[in-house]
Amino acid sequence: MPPRRGAPERGSPGGPPTRINDAIRVDKVRLIDAEQENRGVVSITEAQEIANTAGLDLVEVAPQARPPVVRIMDYGKWRYEQEQKAKQARRHQSTITIKEIKFRPKIDPHDYETKKGHVVRFLKNGDKVKVTIMFRGRELIRPERGEAILLRLADELEELAMVESKPNLDGRNMVMMLSPTRDAATVGKDEPAEDADPDADPDPDNNGAVD
Numbered sequence: 310m311p312p313r314r315g316a317p318e319r320g321s322p323g324g325p326p327t328r329i330n331d332a333i334r335v336d337k338v339r340l341i342d343a344e345q346e347n348r349g350v351v352s353i354t355e356a357q358e359i360a361n362t363a364g365l366d367l368v369e370v371a372p373q374a375r376p377p378v379v380r381i382m383d384y385g386k387w388r389y390e391q392e393q394k395a396k397q398a399r400r401h402q403s404t405i406t407i408k409e410i411k412f413r414p415k416i417d418p419h420d421y422e423t424k425k426g427h428v429v430r431f432l433k434n435g436d437k438v439k440v441t442i443m444f445r446g447r448e449l450i451r452p453e454r455g456e457a458i459l460l461r462l463a464d465e466l467e468e469l470a471m472v473e474s475k476p477n478l479d480g481r482n483m484v485m486m487l488s489p490t491r492d493a494a495t496v497g498k499d500e501p502a503e504d505a506d507p508d509a510d511p512d513p514d515n516n517g518a519v520d
Contacts, residue, residue: 327369327370327384328368328369328372329366329367329368329369329384330357330360330366330367331357333367333369333377333379334353335353335376335377336352336353336376337350337351337352337353338350338351338353338356338369338376338377338378338379339351339374339376339377339378339379340355340356340359340379340380340381341370341378341379341380341381342359342380342381343363343365343381343382350376356379356381359381360381363381365381365382365383365384366381366382366383366384366385367379367380367381368380368381368382368384368387405435405436405437406435406436406437407436407437407438407439408427408431408436408437408438408439409438409439409440409441410424410427410428410431410438410439410440410441411424411441411442411443412424412440412441412442412443412458412459413442413445414442414444414448414451414454414455414458415448415454416458421458425462425465425466428440428462428466428470428487429466429469432466432469432470432487432489432490432493433469433489433493433494433496434494435489435493435494436489437486437487437488437489438470438486438487438488439484439485439486439487440459440462440484440485440486440487441482441483441484442455442456442458442459442476442482442483443481443482444481444482444483445481449481452478452483455476455483456476456483459476459483459485460476462485463485463487466487468490468492468493468496469489469490469493469496470487470488470489470490470493471487471488471489471490472485472486472487473486473487473488474486
């Protein structure tokens, strides 16, 4: 059977280039055959002849070893299976969305509860929430008022949220980042958030922010 040829280097999914067949240019290799048996150290010529007889590829799996370790396999089939696994993994990856809720330091109790309801909804949906206190004019001389609102919110939502970044003053805004806990989706599942409007959605033109 004629020898199977390989490009000098072929990329493997998610890893460095992989040398196969006649692209493996060393004198000696440690051979793992198609039945996963360790054949020990053999010449590259002998290893390639065994692979050719089986109608399979000789694949370098540990180029950093001395001598390099090679394995006999159907490289095309293996590469296809690896690509399918990578696609499946990407399909199941959850997309993290960051929502934003904006408060004022003098927010009234009803507005506070409504906005807290939005935060609860976002967290239960698996989204991170950027909570922003917007200061205007002389309000900035009392930043502790904004910080108190953020810390109160974090305390009230401790079962749903972890504080990813503590309140931090950035220009005229104070920002805190919340991320959902592992069990956020199930906490209080049968109890709707107090005073929250279940039909209220963020302004789609405001990048998920709720004023």
